Amino acid sequence: MRAITVRDRDAGVGGLTLTDMPYPHAAENDVIVRVHAAGFTPGELDWPGTWSDRAGRDRTPSIPGHELSGVVVELGYGTTGLTVGQRVFGLTDWTRNGSLAEFTAVEARNLAPLAADVDHTVAAALPISGLTAWQGLFDHAHLTTGQTVLIHGAAGGVGSIAVQLAREAGARVIGTGRADDRDIALGLGAQTFLDLDADDLRHVGEVDVVFDVIGGDILERSTELVRPGGTLVTIAMPPPVQPKDGRAIFFVVEPDRVRLTDLARRLRAGRLKPIVGAVRPLPETASAFARHRRTPGKTIIQVADEQGGQHS
Numbered sequence: 483m484r485a486i487t488v489r490d491r492d493a494g495v496g497g498l499t500l501t502d503m504p505y506p507h508a509a510e511n512d513v514i515v516r517v518h519a520a521g522f523t524p525g526e527l528d529w530p531g532t533w534s535d536r537a538g539r540d541r542t543p544s545i546p547g548h549e550l551s552g553v554v555v556e557l558g559y560g561t562t563g564l565t566v567g568q569r570v571f572g573l574t575d576w577t578r579n580g581s582l583a584e585f586t587a588v589e590a591r592n593l594a595p596l597a598a599d600v601d602h603t604v605a606a607a608l609p610i611s612g613l614t615a616w617q618g619l620f621d622h623a624h625l626t627t628g629q630t631v632l633i634h635g636a637a638g639g640v641g642s643i644a645v646q647l648a649r650e651a652g653a654r655v656i657g658t659g660r661a662d663d664r665d666i667a668l669g670l671g672a673q674t675f676l677d678l679d680a681d682d683l684r685h686v687g688e689v690d691v692v693f694d695v696i697g698g699d700i701l702e703r704s705t706e707l708v709r710p711g712g713t714l715v716t717i718a719m720p721p722p723v724q725p726k727d728g729r730a731i732f733f734v735v736e737p738d739r740v741r742l743t744d745l746a747r748r749l750r751a752g753r754l755k756p757i758v759g760a761v762r763p764l765p766e767t768a769s770a771f772a773r774h775r776r777t778p779g780k781t782i783i784q785v786a787d788e789q790g791g792q793h794s
Contacts, residue, residue: 483502483503483504483505483583483584483585484500484501484502484503484583484584484764485500485501485502485503485545485579485582485583485584486498486499486500486501486545486546486547486582486583486764486767486768487499487501487503487542487543487544487545488527488532488533488542488543488544488546489542489543490542491527491533494527495527495768495771495772496768497527498546498767498768498771499768500764500765500767501543503543503545503579503583505585506579506583506585506586506587507587508556508557508558508559508561508587509558509559509587510558510559510560510561511558511559511560511561511589511590511591512557512558512561512587512588512589512590513554513556513557513558513561513564513570513587513588513590513593514554514555514556514557514558514585514586514587514588515550515552515553515554515555515570515585515586515587515588515593516552516553516554516555516584516585516786517550517551517552517581517582517583517584517585517586517785517786518550518551518552518553518602518603518606518784518785518786518787519550519551519552519602519603519605519606519761519782519783519784519785520547520549520550520551520580520581520582520583520606520782520783520785521547521548521549521550521581521606521607521609521610521780521781521782521783522546522547522548522549522580522581522582522767522770522771522781522783523548523610524771526546526547526548527546527771529576531576531577532544532546534577535577535578536577541577544579544580545579545580545581545582545583545586546580546582547574547580547581547582547583547783548573548574548575548576548580548581548609548610549571549572549573549574549581549606549607549608549609549610550571550572550574550580550581550586550588550606550609551569551570551571551596551602551603551605551606552569552570552571552602552785552786553567553568553569553570554566554567554568554570555567555585557590558587558590561590562590563590563591564590564593564595568595569595569596569597569598569602570593570594570595570596571593571594571596571602571605571606571608571609571742571746572588572592572593572594572609572737572739572742573588573592573593573609573610573613573735573737574586574588574592575588575589575592581606582764582767582783582785583785584764584785584786589737591737591739592737592739593739593742594739594742594743594746595743595746596746597746597750599750600746600749600750602784603758603761603782603784604749604756604758605746605749606782607639607756607757607758607779607780607782608643608742608745608746608749608756609742610639610640610735611639611640611642611643611756611780612643612741612742612745612754612756613735613736613737613738613741613742613745614640614643614717614735615640615641615643615644615647615693616647616741616745617733617735617736617738617741618640618644618693618715618717618733619631619644619647619648619651619691619693619715620647620651622713622715622731622733623690623691623693623713623715623731624713625648625651625653625690625691626651626652626653627651627652627653628652628653628654629653629654629690629691630653630654630655630656630689630690630691631644631648631653631654631655631656631689631690631691631692631693632656632658632686632689632691632692632693632704632707633645633648633655633656633657633658633672633693634658634659634678634692634693634694634695634696634700634704635658635659635695635696636655636657636658636659636663636666636667636670636672636675637657637659637663637666637667637670637757637778637779638659638695638778638779638780639756639757639779639780640695640717641657641659641667641693641695642666642667642670642756642757642779643754643756644693645657645667645670645671645672646670646671646753646754646755647754648671649670649671649672650753653691654673655671655672655673655674656672656673656674656675656676656686656689657670657672657674657675657676658675658676658677658678658683658700659675659677659678660677660678660679661677661679661680663675663778664677666757666778670755674686678700683700683703683704683707684706684707686707687707688707688708688709688712689707689708689709689712690708690709690711690712690713691708691712691713691714691715692704692705692707692708692712692713692714692715693715693716694714694715694716694717694718695716695717695718696718697716697718697719698718698719701714701716701718701719701721701722702722702723705721705723705724705725705730706725706726708725708728708730709727709728710726710727710728711727711728712725712728712729713728713729713730713731714728714729714730714731715730715731715732715733716730716731716732717732717733717734717735718732719732720732756779756780757778757779757780758779758780758782759778759779759780759781759782760781760782761781761782761783761784762781762782762783762784763783763784764783764784764785766783767783770783
């Protein structure tokens with residue numbers, strides 16, 4: 483099968499190559515998915531799990547990408563809850579071969595059923611962004627109706643979902659980003675927008691929740707905006723400082739089939755719209771990874787078409 487692989491940690495994006503790889507093996511409780519569309523995270527070439535397995539052993543050549551939408555083609559021993567021919571979407575394990583391939587092995591519990599009327603390219607934009615936004619806002623920050631939340635990167639993959647979920651929960655949403663993100667963030671439901679390049683963050687005042695996807699200086703400056711009893715959640719890095727009378731939490735998204743199923747229902751009902759940026763074929767993955775390419779929303783790699791044909 484064709485797959486994008488990495489072998490050399492020092493090569494960065496330049497080390498992503500289109501390779502012939504063996505068809506994956508379905509372990510116990512796995513399924514093999516024929517991948518139609520895949521999502522990736524630009525920073526994942528820096529993650530330890532891209533290069534080594536759970537025991538710390540080198541696992542190159544490894545296949546990156548951890549979001550997928552596709553069709554189940556094989557069940558591993560003991561696998562229940564999914565059937566061959568079923569459309570599914572979800573997350574692949576951080577320390578196993580991922581989704582930038584024609585086929586991949588995934589633990590069945592990391593996947594949720596996908597209705598026939600949801601396009602694979604849209605579904606592939608939802609697993610990490612949707613679960614990260616939900617877990618950050620509600621599982622970690624316990625956001626409730628009437629509270630105010632500041633969401634950094636409000637037009638990005640995670641931020642755009644977080645804005646929609648927070649608004650639906652009845653929160654007041656302040657979004658941030660670059661000037662050309664303003665219309666997108668306000669269109670998704672943010673009541674206020676701050677341009678991080680031009681506006682002073684302190685104008686925000688105190689907020690109940692900060693949701694950070696950026697890290698660095700933005701994360702540090704956001705700490706003083708958290709009102710007593712409030713929470714800062716970040717997916718960028720462990721917070722170097724804590725809010726004076728609040729909490730700061732760094733977390734990594736967890737697979738959750740029940741929540742994925744709920745997000746898919748919201749998607750079908752028109753209550754949630756992932757922003758799909760560029761859609762690129764598998765051979766163009768390396769240029770899609772390049773950090774200087776900035777598009778709103780999430781870049782998706784289309785691996786196969788709806789009939790299962792290769793998308794080259």
